[in-house]
Amino acid sequence: MxxxxxxxxxxxxxxxxxxxxxxxxxxxxxPVKATGTDDVQMTSLVSGAPEPVLYDNFEAIDAESSPIRYRACFTTTMSHAMLSETYELYDGAEPLVAPGWFDCFDAVDVGTALEEGRALAFLGQKNIQYGIDRIVAVTEDGRGYVWHQINDCGEVVFDGEPAPENCPEPPEGY
Incomplete structure:
Protein backbone atom coordinates (compact mmCIF):
# COMPACT_ATOMS: atom_id res chain seq x y z
CA MET A 1 0.00 0.00 0.00
CA PRO A 31 2.21 36.69 -30.85
CA VAL A 32 1.76 40.43 -31.28
CA LYS A 33 0.11 41.36 -34.55
CA ALA A 34 2.29 43.92 -36.33
CA THR A 35 0.68 47.12 -37.62
CA GLY A 36 3.57 47.79 -39.98
CA THR A 37 3.78 51.48 -39.07
CA ASP A 38 4.15 52.09 -35.33
CA ASP A 39 5.26 48.81 -33.78
CA VAL A 40 8.66 50.29 -32.87
CA GLN A 41 8.69 53.72 -31.26
CA MET A 42 11.34 55.76 -29.45
CA THR A 43 11.00 58.92 -27.39
CA SER A 44 12.05 62.00 -29.35
CA LEU A 45 14.60 64.39 -27.83
CA VAL A 46 12.66 67.30 -29.35
CA SER A 47 9.04 66.49 -28.52
CA GLY A 48 9.53 64.15 -25.54
CA ALA A 49 6.88 61.88 -27.07
CA PRO A 50 7.24 58.42 -28.61
CA GLU A 51 7.59 58.49 -32.41
CA PRO A 52 7.64 55.59 -34.89
CA VAL A 53 11.05 54.66 -36.29
CA LEU A 54 12.00 52.90 -39.53
CA TYR A 55 11.95 49.13 -39.09
CA ASP A 56 11.52 45.80 -40.87
CA ASN A 57 11.21 42.15 -39.83
CA PHE A 58 9.15 42.88 -36.71
CA GLU A 59 8.36 39.91 -34.49
CA ALA A 60 6.93 40.17 -30.96
CA ILE A 61 5.26 38.26 -28.14
CA ASP A 62 3.33 39.45 -25.10
CA ALA A 63 1.28 38.06 -22.23
CA GLU A 64 -1.55 39.57 -20.24
CA SER A 65 -0.30 37.83 -17.10
CA SER A 66 2.52 40.35 -16.55
CA PRO A 67 3.39 43.80 -17.89
CA ILE A 68 7.07 42.83 -18.28
CA ARG A 69 6.59 39.84 -20.58
CA TYR A 70 6.67 41.88 -23.80
CA ARG A 71 9.59 41.07 -26.14
CA ALA A 72 10.16 42.11 -29.73
CA CYS A 73 12.82 41.95 -32.42
CA PHE A 74 13.23 44.00 -35.58
CA THR A 75 15.81 45.39 -37.97
CA THR A 76 16.45 49.00 -38.91
CA THR A 77 18.63 50.90 -41.35
CA MET A 78 19.01 53.84 -38.93
CA SER A 79 22.59 54.34 -37.70
CA HIS A 80 23.66 54.76 -34.08
CA ALA A 81 24.64 58.36 -34.83
CA MET A 82 21.23 59.21 -36.25
CA LEU A 83 19.39 57.41 -33.45
CA SER A 84 21.39 59.01 -30.63
CA GLU A 85 20.91 62.51 -32.09
CA THR A 86 17.16 61.99 -32.44
CA TYR A 87 15.99 59.80 -29.58
CA GLU A 88 16.38 59.69 -25.79
CA LEU A 89 19.05 57.27 -24.55
CA TYR A 90 18.11 55.00 -21.62
CA ASP A 91 20.56 54.39 -18.77
CA GLY A 92 20.33 51.16 -16.84
CA ALA A 93 18.76 49.01 -19.54
CA GLU A 94 18.72 45.36 -18.49
CA PRO A 95 17.18 43.00 -21.05
CA LEU A 96 14.89 40.40 -19.53
CA VAL A 97 15.11 36.76 -20.59
CA ALA A 98 12.58 35.63 -23.20
CA PRO A 99 11.25 32.09 -23.52
CA GLY A 100 13.75 29.84 -25.28
CA TRP A 101 11.37 29.23 -28.19
CA PHE A 102 11.37 32.97 -29.06
CA ASP A 103 14.63 32.59 -30.97
CA CYS A 104 15.27 36.17 -32.08
CA PHE A 105 15.60 37.59 -28.54
CA ASP A 106 18.65 36.56 -26.51
CA ALA A 107 18.85 38.72 -23.38
CA VAL A 108 22.42 37.68 -22.59
CA ASP A 109 23.66 38.67 -26.06
CA VAL A 110 21.74 41.95 -25.96
CA GLY A 111 23.06 42.72 -22.46
CA THR A 112 26.63 41.97 -23.52
CA ALA A 113 26.26 44.19 -26.61
CA LEU A 114 24.98 47.03 -24.39
CA GLU A 115 27.87 46.62 -21.94
CA GLU A 116 30.45 46.55 -24.73
CA GLY A 117 28.95 49.55 -26.54
CA ARG A 118 27.95 47.53 -29.62
CA ALA A 119 24.32 48.38 -28.87
CA LEU A 120 22.58 51.50 -27.60
CA ALA A 121 19.45 51.54 -25.44
CA PHE A 122 16.69 54.09 -25.97
CA LEU A 123 13.50 54.97 -24.15
CA GLY A 124 10.66 53.61 -26.22
CA GLN A 125 7.91 54.90 -23.96
CA LYS A 126 7.97 56.02 -20.34
CA ASN A 127 5.28 54.47 -18.14
CA ILE A 128 3.69 52.39 -20.88
CA GLN A 129 1.90 51.08 -17.82
CA TYR A 130 2.50 52.71 -14.43
CA GLY A 131 6.05 51.90 -13.31
CA ILE A 132 6.95 50.10 -16.55
CA ASP A 133 9.07 51.57 -19.36
CA ARG A 134 9.38 50.18 -22.89
CA ILE A 135 13.07 49.93 -23.80
CA VAL A 136 14.47 49.68 -27.35
CA ALA A 137 18.05 48.54 -27.99
CA VAL A 138 19.71 48.70 -31.40
CA THR A 139 23.01 47.05 -32.31
CA GLU A 140 25.58 48.53 -34.69
CA ASP A 141 24.43 46.19 -37.46
CA GLY A 142 20.80 47.32 -37.16
CA ARG A 143 19.29 44.49 -35.16
CA GLY A 144 16.78 45.83 -32.64
CA TYR A 145 15.22 44.48 -29.47
CA VAL A 146 12.34 45.72 -27.34
CA TRP A 147 11.30 44.78 -23.81
CA HIS A 148 9.49 46.21 -20.81
CA GLN A 149 11.45 47.08 -17.69
CA ILE A 150 10.37 48.24 -14.24
CA ASN A 151 11.44 51.87 -13.74
CA ASP A 152 12.58 53.61 -10.53
CA CYS A 153 9.04 54.69 -9.59
CA GLY A 154 7.68 51.19 -10.17
CA GLU A 155 10.38 49.57 -8.03
CA VAL A 156 9.41 51.72 -5.04
CA VAL A 157 5.63 51.57 -5.46
CA PHE A 158 5.55 47.84 -6.27
CA ASP A 159 7.42 47.22 -3.00
CA GLY A 160 4.52 48.87 -1.15
CA GLU A 161 6.20 52.21 -0.46
CA PRO A 162 4.65 55.58 -1.33
CA ALA A 163 5.68 57.13 -4.65
CA PRO A 164 8.73 59.43 -4.40
CA GLU A 165 8.25 63.14 -5.14
CA ASN A 166 9.70 62.87 -8.67
CA CYS A 167 7.20 60.13 -9.65
CA PRO A 168 3.65 60.47 -10.90
CA GLU A 169 0.92 59.47 -8.49
CA PRO A 170 0.16 55.76 -8.90
CA PRO A 171 -3.33 54.76 -10.02
CA GLU A 172 -5.83 53.27 -7.56
CA GLY A 173 -4.90 49.80 -6.36
CA TYR A 174 -1.11 50.16 -6.34
Missing amino acids: GKILGGSIVVVAIVAGVFLYYQQIYAYYE
Missing part, protein backbone atom coordinates in the same frame (compact mmCIF):
# COMPACT_ATOMS: atom_id res chain seq x y z
CA GLY A 2 2.86 2.40 0.84
CA LYS A 3 4.53 1.84 -2.54
CA ILE A 4 1.29 2.63 -4.38
CA LEU A 5 0.76 5.79 -2.33
CA GLY A 6 4.40 6.89 -2.76
CA GLY A 7 4.30 6.16 -6.49
CA SER A 8 1.06 8.12 -6.85
CA ILE A 9 2.59 11.11 -5.10
CA VAL A 10 5.61 11.02 -7.42
CA VAL A 11 3.41 10.75 -10.56
CA VAL A 12 1.20 13.66 -9.41
CA ALA A 13 4.30 15.76 -8.66
CA ILE A 14 5.76 15.08 -12.12
CA VAL A 15 2.48 15.90 -13.87
CA ALA A 16 2.13 19.12 -11.82
CA GLY A 17 5.73 20.08 -12.62
CA VAL A 18 5.22 19.57 -16.36
CA PHE A 19 1.97 21.54 -16.21
CA LEU A 20 3.62 24.45 -14.34
CA TYR A 21 6.56 24.47 -16.76
CA TYR A 22 4.19 24.61 -19.73
CA GLN A 23 2.19 27.43 -18.10
CA GLN A 24 5.27 29.57 -17.51
CA ILE A 25 7.03 28.99 -20.83
CA TYR A 26 4.25 28.61 -23.39
CA ALA A 27 0.67 29.07 -22.19
CA TYR A 28 0.38 32.81 -21.59
CA TYR A 29 2.41 34.18 -24.50
CA GLU A 30 0.67 35.31 -27.66
Whole structure:
Protein backbone atom coordinates (compact mmCIF):
# COMPACT_ATOMS: atom_id res chain seq x y z
CA MET A 1 0.00 0.00 0.00
CA GLY A 2 2.86 2.40 0.84
CA LYS A 3 4.53 1.84 -2.54
CA ILE A 4 1.29 2.63 -4.38
CA LEU A 5 0.76 5.79 -2.33
CA GLY A 6 4.40 6.89 -2.76
CA GLY A 7 4.30 6.16 -6.49
CA SER A 8 1.06 8.12 -6.85
CA ILE A 9 2.59 11.11 -5.10
CA VAL A 10 5.61 11.02 -7.42
CA VAL A 11 3.41 10.75 -10.56
CA VAL A 12 1.20 13.66 -9.41
CA ALA A 13 4.30 15.76 -8.66
CA ILE A 14 5.76 15.08 -12.12
CA VAL A 15 2.48 15.90 -13.87
CA ALA A 16 2.13 19.12 -11.82
CA GLY A 17 5.73 20.08 -12.62
CA VAL A 18 5.22 19.57 -16.36
CA PHE A 19 1.97 21.54 -16.21
CA LEU A 20 3.62 24.45 -14.34
CA TYR A 21 6.56 24.47 -16.76
CA TYR A 22 4.19 24.61 -19.73
CA GLN A 23 2.19 27.43 -18.10
CA GLN A 24 5.27 29.57 -17.51
CA ILE A 25 7.03 28.99 -20.83
CA TYR A 26 4.25 28.61 -23.39
CA ALA A 27 0.67 29.07 -22.19
CA TYR A 28 0.38 32.81 -21.59
CA TYR A 29 2.41 34.18 -24.50
CA GLU A 30 0.67 35.31 -27.66
CA PRO A 31 2.21 36.69 -30.85
CA VAL A 32 1.76 40.43 -31.28
CA LYS A 33 0.11 41.36 -34.55
CA ALA A 34 2.29 43.92 -36.33
CA THR A 35 0.68 47.12 -37.62
CA GLY A 36 3.57 47.79 -39.98
CA THR A 37 3.78 51.48 -39.07
CA ASP A 38 4.15 52.09 -35.33
CA ASP A 39 5.26 48.81 -33.78
CA VAL A 40 8.66 50.29 -32.87
CA GLN A 41 8.69 53.72 -31.26
CA MET A 42 11.34 55.76 -29.45
CA THR A 43 11.00 58.92 -27.39
CA SER A 44 12.05 62.00 -29.35
CA LEU A 45 14.60 64.39 -27.83
CA VAL A 46 12.66 67.30 -29.35
CA SER A 47 9.04 66.49 -28.52
CA GLY A 48 9.53 64.15 -25.54
CA ALA A 49 6.88 61.88 -27.07
CA PRO A 50 7.24 58.42 -28.61
CA GLU A 51 7.59 58.49 -32.41
CA PRO A 52 7.64 55.59 -34.89
CA VAL A 53 11.05 54.66 -36.29
CA LEU A 54 12.00 52.90 -39.53
CA TYR A 55 11.95 49.13 -39.09
CA ASP A 56 11.52 45.80 -40.87
CA ASN A 57 11.21 42.15 -39.83
CA PHE A 58 9.15 42.88 -36.71
CA GLU A 59 8.36 39.91 -34.49
CA ALA A 60 6.93 40.17 -30.96
CA ILE A 61 5.26 38.26 -28.14
CA ASP A 62 3.33 39.45 -25.10
CA ALA A 63 1.28 38.06 -22.23
CA GLU A 64 -1.55 39.57 -20.24
CA SER A 65 -0.30 37.83 -17.10
CA SER A 66 2.52 40.35 -16.55
CA PRO A 67 3.39 43.80 -17.89
CA ILE A 68 7.07 42.83 -18.28
CA ARG A 69 6.59 39.84 -20.58
CA TYR A 70 6.67 41.88 -23.80
CA ARG A 71 9.59 41.07 -26.14
CA ALA A 72 10.16 42.11 -29.73
CA CYS A 73 12.82 41.95 -32.42
CA PHE A 74 13.23 44.00 -35.58
CA THR A 75 15.81 45.39 -37.97
CA THR A 76 16.45 49.00 -38.91
CA THR A 77 18.63 50.90 -41.35
CA MET A 78 19.01 53.84 -38.93
CA SER A 79 22.59 54.34 -37.70
CA HIS A 80 23.66 54.76 -34.08
CA ALA A 81 24.64 58.36 -34.83
CA MET A 82 21.23 59.21 -36.25
CA LEU A 83 19.39 57.41 -33.45
CA SER A 84 21.39 59.01 -30.63
CA GLU A 85 20.91 62.51 -32.09
CA THR A 86 17.16 61.99 -32.44
CA TYR A 87 15.99 59.80 -29.58
CA GLU A 88 16.38 59.69 -25.79
CA LEU A 89 19.05 57.27 -24.55
CA TYR A 90 18.11 55.00 -21.62
CA ASP A 91 20.56 54.39 -18.77
CA GLY A 92 20.33 51.16 -16.84
CA ALA A 93 18.76 49.01 -19.54
CA GLU A 94 18.72 45.36 -18.49
CA PRO A 95 17.18 43.00 -21.05
CA LEU A 96 14.89 40.40 -19.53
CA VAL A 97 15.11 36.76 -20.59
CA ALA A 98 12.58 35.63 -23.20
CA PRO A 99 11.25 32.09 -23.52
CA GLY A 100 13.75 29.84 -25.28
CA TRP A 101 11.37 29.23 -28.19
CA PHE A 102 11.37 32.97 -29.06
CA ASP A 103 14.63 32.59 -30.97
CA CYS A 104 15.27 36.17 -32.08
CA PHE A 105 15.60 37.59 -28.54
CA ASP A 106 18.65 36.56 -26.51
CA ALA A 107 18.85 38.72 -23.38
CA VAL A 108 22.42 37.68 -22.59
CA ASP A 109 23.66 38.67 -26.06
CA VAL A 110 21.74 41.95 -25.96
CA GLY A 111 23.06 42.72 -22.46
CA THR A 112 26.63 41.97 -23.52
CA ALA A 113 26.26 44.19 -26.61
CA LEU A 114 24.98 47.03 -24.39
CA GLU A 115 27.87 46.62 -21.94
CA GLU A 116 30.45 46.55 -24.73
CA GLY A 117 28.95 49.55 -26.54
CA ARG A 118 27.95 47.53 -29.62
CA ALA A 119 24.32 48.38 -28.87
CA LEU A 120 22.58 51.50 -27.60
CA ALA A 121 19.45 51.54 -25.44
CA PHE A 122 16.69 54.09 -25.97
CA LEU A 123 13.50 54.97 -24.15
CA GLY A 124 10.66 53.61 -26.22
CA GLN A 125 7.91 54.90 -23.96
CA LYS A 126 7.97 56.02 -20.34
CA ASN A 127 5.28 54.47 -18.14
CA ILE A 128 3.69 52.39 -20.88
CA GLN A 129 1.90 51.08 -17.82
CA TYR A 130 2.50 52.71 -14.43
CA GLY A 131 6.05 51.90 -13.31
CA ILE A 132 6.95 50.10 -16.55
CA ASP A 133 9.07 51.57 -19.36
CA ARG A 134 9.38 50.18 -22.89
CA ILE A 135 13.07 49.93 -23.80
CA VAL A 136 14.47 49.68 -27.35
CA ALA A 137 18.05 48.54 -27.99
CA VAL A 138 19.71 48.70 -31.40
CA THR A 139 23.01 47.05 -32.31
CA GLU A 140 25.58 48.53 -34.69
CA ASP A 141 24.43 46.19 -37.46
CA GLY A 142 20.80 47.32 -37.16
CA ARG A 143 19.29 44.49 -35.16
CA GLY A 144 16.78 45.83 -32.64
CA TYR A 145 15.22 44.48 -29.47
CA VAL A 146 12.34 45.72 -27.34
CA TRP A 147 11.30 44.78 -23.81
CA HIS A 148 9.49 46.21 -20.81
CA GLN A 149 11.45 47.08 -17.69
CA ILE A 150 10.37 48.24 -14.24
CA ASN A 151 11.44 51.87 -13.74
CA ASP A 152 12.58 53.61 -10.53
CA CYS A 153 9.04 54.69 -9.59
CA GLY A 154 7.68 51.19 -10.17
CA GLU A 155 10.38 49.57 -8.03
CA VAL A 156 9.41 51.72 -5.04
CA VAL A 157 5.63 51.57 -5.46
CA PHE A 158 5.55 47.84 -6.27
CA ASP A 159 7.42 47.22 -3.00
CA GLY A 160 4.52 48.87 -1.15
CA GLU A 161 6.20 52.21 -0.46
CA PRO A 162 4.65 55.58 -1.33
CA ALA A 163 5.68 57.13 -4.65
CA PRO A 164 8.73 59.43 -4.40
CA GLU A 165 8.25 63.14 -5.14
CA ASN A 166 9.70 62.87 -8.67
CA CYS A 167 7.20 60.13 -9.65
CA PRO A 168 3.65 60.47 -10.90
CA GLU A 169 0.92 59.47 -8.49
CA PRO A 170 0.16 55.76 -8.90
CA PRO A 171 -3.33 54.76 -10.02
CA GLU A 172 -5.83 53.27 -7.56
CA GLY A 173 -4.90 49.80 -6.36
CA TYR A 174 -1.11 50.16 -6.34
